[in-house]
Amino acid sequence: MRAFLAVLGRELRLALRHPADALAAVLFFLLVAALFPFGVGPAPETLSRLAPGALVASALLAALLPLDRMWGAEAEDGSLDLLLLSGLHPALIALAKAAGHWLTTGLPLILATPIAAAMLNLPTEAWGVAMLALALASLVLSLLGTAGAALTLGARRGGVLLPLLVLPLAIPAVIFGAAAIEAAGTEANARPMLLLLGALAALALPLAPLAAGAALRGE
C-alpha cells in the first residue's frame, strides 16, 4: 500500500511541477470542441444536437495526449526497471499510473466541461450529467490507455499506434456517455446510461491494469 501511494504521489507531484502538461490537454479539449461550431455552422439547434457526442469525443482525444509518455518516460530514465523490482505487483503499478493519469488529466477536463458545453450550446440542465458522464468516460480511457501505452511501449511510432489501439475500445464509452448527456438535455432519464458507463468503468478497473502489468513484465 505504501509503495502504491508512493507511485501515485510521485505522479501527482510531477504533474504539479509541470502544470503545462495538464493545461495542454484542457486547451486541446476546448479547441477541438470549439471547431465544431465552425464546421457545422452556428445554428443553436444543430449545435445542441451535436453537443453530447462532440463533448465526449473531444474529451477522450484530449485525454489521450499525455498517454504516450506515460511509460516511455519511465523506461527511458530507468525508473521502470526499479518500479518492476519494487516488489509491487505490476498490475498495481499500472493502477497507480492510471489513477495518476485520471487525476492529472481527466479531472481538469471535467472541470473545463462547462466551458466546452457552453460553446456547444448544451442546455444548462445537462451540464451536471455531462460532467458526470465525462468523469466516468475519462476513467475508462485512463484505464484502457494505461494498458495500451504499456503494450505499445518500445514499439516504433508507439505514439501513433496507441490511439489506434485504444480509441476503438473506447467506443462503448462514447456511445453511453453521449447518450447520457443527450437524455439529460431532453429531460429523459440519464440514469440507465450513466449506470452502463459505470459498468464499463467497473469492468476496466481490474482488467486493464492486469493487461498493462502483463505487458510490462513481458517487456
Added chain:
Amino acid sequence: MANSRGVCVLETIDLACWRGERAVFAGVGLAVKPGDAVLLLGRNGAGKSSLLRVLAGLLAPAAGHIAWQGRDVREDPAAHARRLRYLGHLDALKPALTVRENLAFHAALTGGEVAPALEALGLSALAELPGRMLSAGQRRRLALARLALSPAEIWLLDEPTLGLDAASVERLGDLLAAHRARGGMVVAATHLPLPLPGAGEFRL
C-alpha cells in the same frame, strides 16, 4: 542472511541470453557466496549488462535458470526482487523532483531512511536541489544512495563508478565493504577499477 559462509546461495545454472537472433552469452555458471564480490569482465557487447538484467529478473533467460539457496527464483519473483538492489547504467532520476524527493520515492518502495543515505554519499548539502541541476557524477551518487537506504542481500551494479570523482569512489568503497561485512553479495560489471578487494572475476 542466516547462511553460513562458504555456501553458494546465488547460482546461475547454464544461463543463456538471446537478443533477437543472436546469442549474447550461453552456458554461464556463476556462483556467489555471502560476502563475495564478482566482477564481470568482457569487451563491449559481451553481455555484462544483459547478465545483470537476467540476474535481476528484468530479462528472461533463453535457457538455464538462477537459483537462490538451491531453489529457482522464478518460483517467487517478488521475493527475489526484494532481496536485490539493481543499479543500471541509467540513474532513474526525475529532473523535476529534488534530490531528497527522488530518494524518498525509492525509500517508500524499498524501505529505509533518506537522510543517512544522502549523508553516506555526501549529498546532504544538495538535498533540496532539483534533479535537473545535478552533474553527471552527482546523479550517479544519487543513484548509488539507493543502495545505502536499506540492506539487501544482492547488489547488482552496472558501471557503478561511471562519472564519479575519487572521493565518491572511496565512499562507494565504504558502502561495499559494509555490505560485504554483513554477508551481502556484489555482482558488478565494470571497465574501471572498483574498490572491491578480493573480488572474483568472471569473464564473459
